[in-house]
Amino acid sequence: MANSYYDPADLRKFGNITEWSEELGTKFFDYYGKVFEEGALSAREKSLIALAVAHVVKCPYCIDAYTKDGLQRGITKEEMMEAVHAGAAIESGATLVHGVQMMNKYNKLSM
Amino acid sequence: MSQSILPELKKAAKKSLKARDGALASVNAQLEILNGSLFSDGELPYFKDKIAPYGHFPLKPKKLEILQINVGYMCNQVCEHCHVDAGPDRKEIMTKETMLQCLEVIRNTGAHTLDLTGGAPEMNPNFRWFVEEAAKAGIQDFIVRSNLTIIRANKKYHDLPEFFKKHNVHVVSSMPHYTRGKTDKQRGDGVFDKSIEALKQLNSVGYGMPGSNLQLDLVYNPSGAFLPGDQAALEKDFKNALDEDFGIQFHELFAITNLPISRFLDYLVASENYEDYMYALVEAFNPAAVANVMCTNTISVSWDGWLYDCDFNQMLDLKVAGKIKHIKAYNEEVLNNREIVISQHCYGCTAGAGSSCQGTVA
Numbered sequence: 457m458a459n460s461y462y463d464p465a466d467l468r469k470f471g472n473i474t475e476w477s478e479e480l481g482t483k484f485f486d487y488y489g490k491v492f493e494e495g496a497l498s499a500r501e502k503s504l505i506a507l508a509v510a511h512v513v514k515c516p517y518c519i520d521a522y523t524k525d526g527l528q529r530g531i532t533k534e535e536m537m538e539a540v541h542a543g544a545a546i547e548s549g550a551t552l553v554h555g556v557q558m559m560n561k562y563n564k565l566s567m
Numbered sequence: 568m569s570q571s572i573l574p575e576l577k578k579a580a581k582k583s584l585k586a587r588d589g590a591l592a593s594v595n596a597q598l599e600i601l602n603g604s605l606f607s608d609g610e611l612p613y614f615k616d617k618i619a620p621y622g623h624f625p626l627k628p629k630k631l632e633i634l635q636i637n638v639g640y641m642c643n644q645v646c647e648h649c650h651v652d653a654g655p656d657r658k659e660i661m662t663k664e665t666m667l668q669c670l671e672v673i674r675n676t677g678a679h680t681l682d683l684t685g686g687a688p689e690m691n692p693n694f695r696w697f698v699e700e701a702a703k704a705g706i707q708d709f710i711v712r713s714n715l716t717i718i719r720a721n722k723k724y725h726d727l728p729e730f731f732k733k734h735n736v737h738v739v740s741s742m743p744h745y746t747r748g749k750t751d752k753q754r755g756d757g758v759f760d761k762s763i764e765a766l767k768q769l770n771s772v773g774y775g776m777p778g779s780n781l782q783l784d785l786v787y788n789p790s791g792a793f794l795p796g797d798q799a800a801l802e803k804d805f806k807n808a809l810d811e812d813f814g815i816q817f818h819e820l821f822a823i824t825n826l827p828i829s830r831f832l833d834y835l836v837a838s839e840n841y842e843d844y845m846y847a848l849v850e851a852f853n854p855a856a857v858a859n860v861m862c863t864n865t866i867s868v869s870w871d872g873w874l875y876d877c878d879f880n881q882m883l884d885l886k887v888a889g890k891i892k893h894i895k896a897y898n899e900e901v902l903n904n905r906e907i908v909i910s911q912h913c914y915g916c917t918a919g920a921g922s923s924c925q926g927t928v929a
Binding site for chain 1: 789791
């Protein structure tokens with residue numbers, strides 16, 4: 457057993473999850489593949505969204521995968537960092553907007 | 568003092584691996600890695616075992632279409648990914664005598680394409696004479712692989728666009744990215760600006776313009792340990808960016824995978840990317856690409872006249888199998904019956920949409 461929860465080499469084995477549940481695994485990978493095809497959004501735009509989400513959900517595998525995917529698509533490091541900031545801004549905004557709840561509660565409890 | 572968590576930006580090398588006495592300047596050292604434990608331990612399959620189930624082993628040529636001649640390893644640039652290990656310090660230059668032997672072959676070949684490469688082929692002192700003589704043979708498609716900066720490197724090269732035009736040469740040029748940073752990191756400081764100037768000059772004589780029969784194509788190599796993305800999508804991005812930023816036009820973009828040999832292999836090993844890169848190549852193996860891999864329609868000739876299945880095998884000194892190994896004994900019929908020499912670097916040509924000197928193949 458590895459002595460760490462995350463091993464970069466495990467990313468290559470992602471497909472193996474299908475071995476223990478073929479139907480669900482196959483459905484997931486079909487869906488996943490379809491999502492990232494060219495559509496109303498380009499595959500390039502979706503790659504940047506995936507990179508931003510990868511950071512927000514703090515998935516090291518996804519960060520490795522979508523940094524590489526961006527490089528392959530010729531996406532620049534400036535574009536990648538802006539995407540990460542977009543994700544970070546939403547995440548910090550999600551924290552800060554709860555400040556309104558705190559203010560409401562404070563006001564309600566205060567004379 | 569503030570400390571950066573980022574590694575210091577590496578300066579581009581000024582010398583070839585050979586001149587630096589790099590361990591991987593040795594062909595044997597490279598082959599040792601390509602046949603090493605990653606494959607001998609069965610972690611990844613050997614290339615021959617991967618292609619055998621599809622009926623492609625031994626790999627055999629189809630009809631010869633492309634005669635590719637490397638006129639020397641000297642170059643004005645020292646690109647980090649160069650599979651030739653080319654540079655200003657390389658002295659391997661094709662002599663006029665070998666060129667005469669090549670011309671004899673060019674006049675009689677059944678190939679429809681002649682492809683001159685290097686190094687910077689223009690640095691061979693007999694380059695212009697060779698092009699003039701070769702053009703007389705009337706080959707359908709006459710390619711010169713020009714690195715662009717050579718056109719701006721020295722006054723004596725400034726008129727190359729007119730020279731190419733005069734002989735109806737098809738120009739294929741390297742351009743790793745449409746942004747300055749990525750280009751200069753791979754190819755050296757200042758390369759981007761010089762390349763842009765050279766492209767404008769080529770455009771001004773008619774190269775690459777819409778509807779022009781002066782063909783100008785660009786070659787894209789990934790600037791790192793990753794595979795090229797979709798060729799059509801990259802072409803679209805390159806076209807939009809180069810037109811919008813500089814008003815530059817070109818015809819096609821060829822996306823070429825970096826093969827794990829020479830300076831690129833050195834980079835992969837030094838940056839600890841070798842294993843992941845080989846996994847990526849093997850995982851992206853596409854049987855449809857094997858059927859059209861370029862060694863099945865190409866013969867590569869080295870500066871000293873030896874024959875190879877491709878330019879990559881040339882750099883690994885894996886000469887063609889069979890009795891005829893040199894241009895002086897060239898016999899197309901015999902060569903067309905040879906078995907192609909393969910190793911694990913060949914995965915580079917069969918990954919994804921495949922890769923050749925003409926871009927994707929599948």
